[in-house]
Amino acid sequence: MRHRRGAPGAWRCDTPGDAPCERCLLPHLETVRQRVRAGEPVVFVLPGFPCKSPNPAKVLGVLPDRAEQLALEFLDGLCARIREIHPPGARIVLCSDGRVFSELIDVPDAHITAYQAELGRMLTALPGGALSLFSADDLAEMRGEPHERVRAWLDDHYGESAEELRAQVRADAEVLRLYRALTRFLFEDRLTPERTESRSALQREARRRAYGVIGRSRAWGTLVSAHFPEAVRLSIHPQDCGSPKFGIRLSARGEDGWLTPWHAVAVERDGVFALSRRSEAEAEGARLVHRDGRPSHFVATRTVPPARESADRPLAPAARPT
Structure with a gap:
């Protein structure tokens, strides 16, 4: 709960003081209790860690770097803290979803x-050994089909129509927040020097693709829930009080707003890391650090408070769904 990522207003629960909100705990508590009673590790599943943004103004390259490493160390540390209370510990399965919607985000397989x-x-290198990876590659192997067919299978079995998604965006504040965030990311990811379209054309295309990403992500989430029925479902997105998904931050700081490691770089300021876009780190004059022969992160030469939108503030782009 200390690292919960709540939607705007979600913290205004009826529970007084610092006591946990029963409504927030209810969807997850029995699943945890069953694992504890059985003397087994508590299992969490977290869709995310898809791939790096294709926009070089945001990231350092194709491969995960210090930004991802920090998030993984944080999650591994959470599992270690659980082990101090529940000796069998906890496991987090990262359900990497980049392959699920690669053609929608313009990232090659x-x-x-x-x-x-x-x-x-x-x-593999994490000290706690509590994190593992599940991806569409595992699904393709289980089904004996190529990636393209797996994506089509997800659409056929778990997908929703564009009309259904548009209706939900208009009616549900949480879905609207997600739609706005995805539209913004997809729009920014296409703002590269090679682009030939106008900004307005890119914005229209981002809105269209945002529906596809939401639909494919939901299909993947439904499959993950079916594949891991005894796991607590985590999400990188803010969640309302009582949601069946538990919103989780990827760092103890919790000050990076909507940024994720795969849309940003890690910047060290006075010994403390935060996420930033690559262009912002370079404009600040931060020094690029290499590890193992490739770019890893930045070190700022002066203290600048990270100017980042709050995770609870609505995003400006795509205010009106179409």
Whole structure:
């Protein structure tokens, strides 16, 4: 609960003081109790860690870097803290979803393959050994089909129509927040020097693709829930009080707003890391650090408070769904 990522207003629960909100706990508590009673690790599943943004103004390259490493260390540390209370500990399955919607975010499958391979190496090196990886590659192997067919299968079995998604965006504040955030990210990811379209054309295209990403992500989430029925479902997105998904931050600081490691770089300021866009770190004059022969993170030479939108503040782009 200390690292919960709540939607705007979600913290205004009826529970007084610092006591946990029973409504917030209710969807997850029995699942945890069953694992504790059985003397087994508590299992969490977290869709995310898809691939790096294709916009070089945001990230350092195709492979995960210090930004992902910090998030993985934080999650591994959470599992270690749980082990202090519940000796069997906890496990977090990262359900990497880049392959699920690669064609919608303009990222080649080869880049996703490289990202997942390096992410797997990072997980193996973690001291707690509590994190593992599940991806559409595992699904493709189980079904004996190529990636393209797996994506079509997800659409056929778990997908929603564009009309259904548009209706939900108009009627549900949480879905609208997600739609706005995805539209913004997709729009920014296409703002590269090679672009030939106008900004307005890119914005229209981002809105269209945002519906596709939401639909494919939901289909993936439904499959993950079916594949891991005894796990607590985590989400990188803010969640309302009582949601069946538990919103989780990826760092103890919790000050990076809507930024994620795969849309940003890690910047060290006075020994403390925060996320930032690459262009912002370079404009600040931060020094690029290499590890193992490739870019890793930045170190700022002066203290600048990170100017980042609050995770609870609505985003400006795509205010009106279409």
